[in-house]
Amino acid sequence: MTGAELAIAASALVGTPFLLHGRDPRIGLDCIGVLEAAFRACGQKVTLPNGYSLRSRRLPALADLPAKLGLQETPAPVVAGDVIIVRPSPCQHHLAIATAPGRFVHAHAGLRRVVEGPFLEDWPVIRQWRPHPIRN
Template identity: 30%
Template sequence: MVTLDRRLTPATDRVALDCLRGVIERPSYTPGRPARLAAWLADLMTAPDGRRDRQVNFGADVTVIETRGGWCFVQAAFDGYCGWLPAAALATGLPPLTHRVTAPATHVYPAPDMKQPEQASLSIGARLSVAGIEGRFARLGTGGFVPVQHIGDQPATDPVAVAERLLGTPYLWGGNSRWGIDCSGLVQAALTACDIPCPGDSDLQRADFPVADTIRRGDLLFWPGHVALAMSPDRMIHATAFAMAVIVESIPQAMARIDAAGEGPFLGIRRPPLALPATPA
């Protein structure tokens, strides 16, 4: 029998994607249908009304595999993570994505006027369809306006600098936004902002990147169930339940603290590929 990681397996107990024919048995198979997250943020759950595994931000593309009782089982396009989210959070036929939120967070306004009451808030990493620029605001193809200072149409080039924008963000298990993030969510946000593909959970991240012998800026540092991003050979940034926030720590001091708490051992260093410089617009 084939054993597949449920987090990355696009199948429920009733339906699987066509690519799994001959791999797992299900009553039916589907090519899936494309959709996009139209909610500002949504939990990706283990079951309808279940436990949060991860989160997806506004504009995330997904493949819908099954719809059941107001819930959709989906696979996220950017990292392959699967789970359930409310069907009402999804939309189809939306304009092409052109930009992403680069600030830690931003507001959506009903008009290009910062004195208007905000309609919603978006986190870093949210993907946008910009239809035009009006003064200091970008007009979204999905409705509303966001400050041009908070968005970009090119990837970042330094994952550590991206992570530093999220200093002080509260810790949230399975979180992927400015309003709450966990250790692997912070790493994923930092790398994907630089167009470096990155899985959603720390064990998947550890398995995905090659081993390194010495610590340099941008390396990932692993403990059981935990990951941090090296800022230098002796400093790191991470989302930690120890502080319930994103913090900067001395690497030697963090190693000693984690060992003393019985949460070790240190599992080593992994090195994501370097981000490529952004292409001028």
Template identity: 35%
Template sequence: MSDRRLTPANERVAASFLKGQVDAPRYVDGDSRHCGAAAADMVKVPGGSRISQLVHGDAFLALEDRDGFAFGQSQHDGYCGYVRSSDLADAVEQTHWVAVPQTHTYPDADMKLIQSGALYFGSCVCVNGTQGRWSRLHSGTYVPSAHLRPLGDWMIDPAEAAAQFLGTPYLWGGGTRAGIDCSGLVQAAWRACGLDCPRDSDMQEAQLGRALRAAEAPARGDLVFWSGHVGIVTATNMLLHANAFHMSTVYEPLDAAIARIEAAGNGPVTSIRRV
């Protein structure tokens, strides 16, 4: 059976490419949009709990708009769900990405003005001009140019990218500096390095890298998996992870994390994978 998390179909509509694979009253090609908000919650059902987030510029294939929500599929990881229609905008060509944990947007190229909004790490934007040390976005707002990198100018160390989230509050389904969960942290770090990464920890364990052999010691950048949890090795016996015990993104000795998680009844490490 197909994974419902990755199947763009509900009880009313399905993506056209699923014709013959799933039963639906209607098949549509959908509309290509992107996240126009700083971040947009994706929920399993309208009014339900958060399952993921889009950040500004994330592409979203909208299959249906109904009662203020768009149902569809995130185009960077295939995750499906409902996003508020007001958080989506028409797609524009993107040129840069936000390479700091968070930046502000301003109505003009002046840091003394009251900020007009925010953009989070990994957000993609369209720069259509510069003024001094400022970049003018497609929206007409300005951000510090130092906070942007051209698309394709990726980071090279996922562990370094993940470290930008140190101290970020834990948030189920979150993926930004305002709040993030364990698999969201891994995904944000891998995306910042130009690498594809699925959304949930079970998907990441199944798809990323190879399992370490018993004789191999964990090294920087390896991923440590438990049932329903993942962390990033940053140094010998050191783990960086967003977790509900600390309700934050923290460094924790790996052996201490292994012992604590197992003692809490959440089981042993299921694998350590090198990507």
């Protein structure tokens, strides 16, 4: 799987309903569900953490996430397929998948669906990972 393949898989999820803890694109997805569904669409069998709250002052326990998904931490600039954790507010962390420099797919709780749009500059990037090229 390449970053470009992950970006295409994420883009295909745009319009999916938002559902906290959602893991099935037919029913609904949250931001971690978008990541899981995009990886599955690329042929990667993954099950990501669940049972977290929408708002929290602490970053969720993600220590094993990069290794589990074959991701490597990387500095900017962002390229298609990069996975980022942002902090939209002091009590919220959020995952997004880059589809191009400055554009991301993410599950938008306010709009109640998965969307693609420009990166919001006031959302600080906490972590950024890039897929290792993996062939299925």
